[in-house]
Each structure stands twice: as C-alpha cells, then as structure tokens.
Amino acid sequence: MTISAVKKGDxxxxxxxxxxxxxxxxxFRKIYEENGKCGTYVLDMAKTDFLDSSALGMLLxxxxxxxxxxxxxxxxxxxxxxxxxxxxxxxxxxxxxM
Amino acid sequence: MPDNYKKLLGIPxxxxxxxxxxxxxFDAYAILIRIKLVxxxxxxLFFVFSKYHEILRELKGFRNTQELxxxxxxxxxxxxxxxxxxxxxxxxxNSSVKHVSCFQESGDDIAHPESGDKFCVSxxxxxxxxxxxxxxxxxxxxxDENISRKIVGSLSKNLNEDQTSKVSIVFSEMFNxxxxxxxxxxxxxxxxxxxxxxxxINARRSALAVSQDGVISIEVKLNFLKESELPTAxxxxxxxxxxxxxxxxxxxxxxxRKKYHGRGLKLIQxxxxxxxxDELGKRIYVVL
Numbered sequence: 001m002t003i004s005a006v007k008k009g010d011x012x013x014x015x016x017x018x019x020x021x022x023x024x025x026x027x028f029r030k031i032y033e034e035n036g037k038c039g040t041y042v043l044d045m046a047k048t049d050f051l052d053s054s055a056l057g058m059l060l061x062x063x064x065x066x067x068x069x070x071x072x073x074x075x076x077x078x079x080x081x082x083x084x085x086x087x088x089x090x091x092x093x094x095x096x097x098m
Numbered sequence: 099m100p101d102n103y104k105k106l107l108g109i110p111x112x113x114x115x116x117x118x119x120x121x122x123x124f125d126a127y128a129i130l131i132r133i134k135l136v137x138x139x140x141x142x143l144f145f146v147f148s149k150y151h152e153i154l155r156e157l158k159g160f161r162n163t164q165e166l167x168x169x170x171x172x173x174x175x176x177x178x179x180x181x182x183x184x185x186x187x188x189x190x191x192n193s194s195v196k197h198v199s200c201f202q203e204s205g206d207d208i209a210h211p212e213s214g215d216k217f218c219v220s221x222x223x224x225x226x227x228x229x230x231x232x233x234x235x236x237x238x239x240x241x242d243e244n245i246s247r248k249i250v251g252s253l254s255k256n257l258n259e260d261q262t263s264k265v266s267i268v269f270s271e272m273f274n275x276x277x278x279x280x281x282x283x284x285x286x287x288x289x290x291x292x293x294x295x296x297x298x299i300n301a302r303r304s305a306l307a308v309s310q311d312g313v314i315s316i317e318v319k320l321n322f323l324k325e326s327e328l329p330t331a332x333x334x335x336x337x338x339x340x341x342x343x344x345x346x347x348x349x350x351x352x353x354x355r356k357k358y359h360g361r362g363l364k365l366i367q368x369x370x371x372x373x374x375x376d377e378l379g380k381r382i383y384v385v386l
Contacts, residue, residue, distance in 0.1 A: 022274075022299065023299075025295050052267060052270055052271060052274075054295075057361070068356075089364055094355065
C-alpha cells in the first residue's frame, strides 16, 4: 500500500495504491492533515485493488475533516468492484464518484 | 441450518491439522492421508496446505488407492525439504460408515489438536462431485494481520478474478469481525471518532500481543460441477468462540451512513447469494 498526494492550488489529489484497508489509516490521515484543509479533494483509485469497510470509514474521516456536509470530495478512476462497494454502502450519496 | 446448506456442505469429513481426506469412487470409499511434519511451523503448514491444492488439480485419473498414496508420497517427498511421515486409513467402498472419524478430530469439533499443535490445516476432497473443503483452526498465536490475506491467496488459485475479489472482501470482513469482536472483544464504538480509529488499531495490536483464549474456525468449500474449471459456488464459514453477534437485518439509517463503522455486514450481505448466522451468533456462513 502506498498513499501519495499532489496539491494544486486549493485541490488535493490523493492516490491510493494497492490495498486500502485498516492499516492505511495513519498514512491516510497524515497525508491530508499535512496538506492542511483544501477546498476540493480528489481520491484517485486507479491503482487501488482492494477496499474494505474500514477504508470506507476512513473516507468519512476525510469528509469530516474537509467540512462534513460541505466537503467537496470526488472519487475518480475506481474499478467497478469498488464503485459497487461504495454504492452498496450508500456512500455515493456522500461522495461524488466519477 | 436450511436444507440447501446441508446439500452444499456435503458429507461431514474428518478435519485435522495435517490430514487430508480423499473421497474415492473406486476401490475405497474414502482415504484419509496424514502427513506428519517434524517441524510444525506455520509457514510449513501453509506450504502443506498449498501442496494439497496442487494435488487436487492432478487428482483425476487415479485407478486405485495405492496409486493415489504413491503419488501423494512422492509429491510431498519431492517438494518438502524436511522429513515427513505419511500414514493413511482406508474406508472400504461397501462400508456403511459415512462419517469418517479417525486421527483424533472429526466433524465440526474444534478441540485442540494434541501435542501443542497450534494451527490446523486440512482439506477434504470429494471426487464424485469435485468438491473441496478446507478447514482451518486459527489459534491466537497465529492471529496476525496477514492471515486473512494468506488464506484468500491460497484459495484464489481456484477462482476467477470476479470470484477472488468477492471472496477477498467477504472473507476479510468475516474474519476481521471474528477477530476484533469475537476473540479480542474490541467494540466498534471505539471507531466513533477520528482518533478512535487509531485507538482501535492500537487496541487490536496490544490485544494480539498478549495471549488470548480465542480460536477462529474457518471452513471453505468450493462446489465444482464435473469437469468444470471454476467452482459454481463458494461456501465460507467463520466461527469464533467469543460473545457472538449479530443483527443481520440492520439497515443503514441516515445517521448511520455518516458513521465510521458498521458497513462490514452490509458488504457481506450484498456480495453473497445467501447468508446465515447460527443461533448463538458465533458462526456466520455465506454462499457466494
């Protein structure tokens, strides 16, 4: 698992490579906290090959950090499997999935 | 257990750390083969487990018991760089015995194996319908962060991509529930806030570091149609000896949707064709 981020202006793009699970929490939190609050967030899941229920919880920690209901977070390049997981757990109502 | 599960589970077989049951359709009804390892390290047992998988793939075409025994003996002696002992027990074809019980353990019994063995790996192969069962008992000493991944890894050789992806999510959710809540007794509410997530991880690590009384029993069955390459059904069961769950019908309310936890069962339910929990809430089983 590798988590990296690129900041452009007020937009932070976080790339998650490999397994996104329980054990990514510290890295994931560190990366968005290090970059301070941004206006928009993009989660690039092009290289994410596994995502479990703890990872979904972590997405929500980011959402709350970014302002809760006013947070602007977009998930991009997710595989069909991951999209399915997001919609089954109704998270597509809280995140924009493209 | 509903009738359709009974059918899928098939005949109860003997489960033990190093015993494989070969259900035969020629001169014997079943042959139980036990490989004894001198060094019983976890890695070695996983290795034996993976060898059983390989043998399974080469099983077709044996004409009698002796051929199979010779094959297994040679296979292990070639591939394991350590002394092994092999013994076996035959059940005659005309025998009325259907539930084989020898080499100490049997059926769903999760008694500790003798002689301080801490990890059980075994498999059951039913030649008639090409079914395969693996049953593992995972003892606390071996409960680590990678076990669920290792088990899915060894299973994935028999599955296609779609099946592997479902199995890996469902299995890891089932296993983590059993480990976190069943064996370690860590409540999900810890995850109610951001820092709680970290507390949860820390609680899990420190709980794993001290010895636990818990045990997790895992059962896997792949149903194959004759001559088919891929299983038509995957049966997974995970049981722990903790307090038990489980509210299966829980739906995600508006408020729940923003919580940091509580999605595992939802995922399992969605990805499974069938799901069930035993009366005590200690065992959850799914069909994918």
